[in-house]
Amino acid sequence: MAIDYLRLSLTDRCNLNCIYCTPLEKNRFLAHEEVLTHEETARAARAFVKAGVRKIRLTGGEPLIKKDITRLVGMLKVIQGLEELALTTNGIYISEMADGLRAAGLDRVNISIDTLKKEKFKMITGSDGFDAVWRGIEKSLKAGFKAVKLNVILMKGINDDEIADFARLSVDYPLTVRFIEFFPTNKRSASLTGALIRTEEVKKRIEASFGALSEAAPVESGGPARGYTLAGARGGLGFISGRSDNFCCACNRVRMDCSGKIYPCLFAGATHDLRPLLRGTADDAALSEYVKGLFLVKSKYNKTSTHAGHIEMSSIGG
Ligand code: SAM
Numbered sequence: 001m002a003i004d005y006l007r008l009s010l011t012d013r014c015n016l017n018c019i020y021c022t023p024l025e026k027n028r029f030l031a032h033e034e035v036l037t038h039e040e041t042a043r044a045a046r047a048f049v050k051a052g053v054r055k056i057r058l059t060g061g062e063p064l065i066k067k068d069i070t071r072l073v074g075m076l077k078v079i080q081g082l083e084e085l086a087l088t089t090n091g092i093y094i095s096e097m098a099d100g101l102r103a104a105g106l107d108r109v110n111i112s113i114d115t116l117k118k119e120k121f122k123m124i125t126g127s128d129g130f131d132a133v134w135r136g137i138e139k140s141l142k143a144g145f146k147a148v149k150l151n152v153i154l155m156k157g158i159n160d161d162e163i164a165d166f167a168r169l170s171v172d173y174p175l176t177v178r179f180i181e182f183f184p185t186n187k188r189s190a191s192l193t194g195a196l197i198r199t200e201e202v203k204k205r206i207e208a209s210f211g212a213l214s215e216a217a218p219v220e221s222g223g224p225a226r227g228y229t230l231a232g233a234r235g236g237l238g239f240i241s242g243r244s245d246n247f248c249c250a251c252n253r254v255r256m257d258c259s260g261k262i263y264p265c266l267f268a269g270a271t272h273d274l275r276p277l278l279r280g281t282a283d284d285a286a287l288s289e290y291v292k293g294l295f296l297v298k299s300k301y302n303k304t305s306t307h308a309g310h311i312e313m314s315s316i317g318g
Pocket of ligand 1 (some may be wrong): 011014023059060061062063065074088090111150153158180181182183185189216313315317318
């Protein structure tokens with residue numbers, strides 16, 4: 001499988017405190033000098049693109065709390081050979097930033113939102129930000145992005161009563177709602193025992209309310225998501241079934257965190273570190289050779305790798 005997708009985490013900090021994501025441990029953030037500058041991040045991104053990457057997704061932590069992110073988007077957009085630049089955000093700040101990000105060259109936006117109810121939003125995220133996120137979704141739809149997607153982590157007994165409400169959003173708005181199977185990544189999420197609702201059950205519940213789902217043609221850059229539409233819908237539905245399926249052999253992605261550590265697989269931990277090269281004497285050719293070396297060993301790592309249960313999504317970025 002060609003490795004052509006890089007998920008780039010820009011910060012290990014987040015402005016939300018989600019019950020299934022934020023670690024319980026406090027004060028474990030990286031020091032300012034450990035985090036790559038925009039110039040270092042862009043240089044690293046160029047090395048990845050030279051090694052074959054065609055799509056970059058900015059994530060975090062929360063990427064929109066990163067200072068001057070619009071400038072970074074502009075720096076990445078001009079990388080020759082990069083075909084798509086996307087962002088995953090919790091949406092708290094997107095309403096003020098959507099136009100600027102689009103103008104700087106951001107192609108696509110995924111907004112994570114797990115409930116449509118204000119009180120429950122506060123329970124899940126620790127924040128009163130529901131209205132801001134909803135405004136951000138509406139603003140993003142008007143900003144001219146190639147696609148706006150909502151990421152929904154379903155948790156039994158917490159938000160599975162809202163499956164039909166989320167599915168209806170894909171009927172009413174030109175956006176894709178993606179239901180992502182919850183998985184226990186760290187100590188905090190492991191305490192949510194019994195939270196998993198498998199895709200098969202979610203599909204059944206949607207079909208009970210809306211009728212048969214039609215499978216959409218696979219999109220080339222669609223990754224592990226399987227796409228469907230409801231009759232008469234303006235948008236689509238997607239299912240990411242990390243617990244029910246094993247898509248390791250179709251995995252085309254690698255991840256780099258904000259300090260330059262590289263993860264060939266979410267379940268493997270960091271195996272490579274670009275920061276010493278970025279801050280040393282390595283030239284651009286040496287950087288991309290280093291990245292190519294990582295691509296060659298990626299297939300050794302998969303879901304059975306040892307870090308399952310010790311994944312900090314809040315710094316690696318999902
Ligand atoms: N702050 C941004 C956001 O909220 O989208 C980007 C980082 S967040 C860690 C990226 C994605 O990881 C989100 O869509 C989030 O829902 C997902 N995620 C975090 N913990 C998860 C878990 N335990 N199971 C499944 N997905 C998870």
